[in-house]
Amino acid sequence: MKKHTVAVIVNDQPGVLQRVSGLFGRRGFNIESITVGASEEVGLSRMVIVSSGDDHTLEQIIKQLYKLIDVIKVIDLSANAMVSRELALIKVNAEPSTRPEVLGVVDTFRASVVDIATNTLMVQVVGDTEKIDAMIELLKPYGIREVSRTGVTALNRGNVSKL
Structure with a gap:
């Protein structure tokens, strides 16, 4: 199992963290670490999520995240030097x-x-x-x-x- 680090740019709205973490729980994906804070753009927050799994699991995580209305962008940070x-x-x-x-x-x-x-x-x-x-x-x-x-x-x- 490989560790994947994903950045998720989301609307800064109440309940977004719960919806994102709930998605992981419903799909059986484990969150090893999650941090959330303001991004460089007003009204958007950056979540950094560390999860383990194979490449197929990462692909599923990204696809499921994009289905959430408040998700603007998902970036696989672990795909490049970080x-x-x-x-x-x-x-x-x-x-x-x-x-x-x-x-x-x-x-x-x-x-x-x-x-x-x-x-x-x-x-x-x-x-x-x-x-x-x-x-x-x-x-x-x-x-x-x-x-x-x-x-x-x-x-x-x-x-x-x-x-």
Whole structure:
């Protein structure tokens, strides 16, 4: 199974996210990640959806999305070179005795400490999904209290606008 990253340009209207996610659920397509935000055009939003499946599954996803009235354009970002990023906030145990080790992991991943408490640190890390997964694995032995991830957002590389 291959991961597919799809950008969906939609009208910025109430209920559009529910209709798009409902379509995936009804068709049995799993959403691994979904992010939504304003696009460069007023009145339109950009959804970035990561899903797994073969090429036929991707083709079906695109065809079904175009059947929704509020969908303006669907772009298979994973078909070309793309830049994708995710943000995670990780609250990890950091007793005074282990704090230097935890800070070493933070520095290695070029992450930053955004909150310090008596026995914990909150770390912000930005990067691709694999980078965040790797950092979480290295912080697990210290005791992760909480993790919050944004999901993937992405754009194709280069000068061409896809909208």
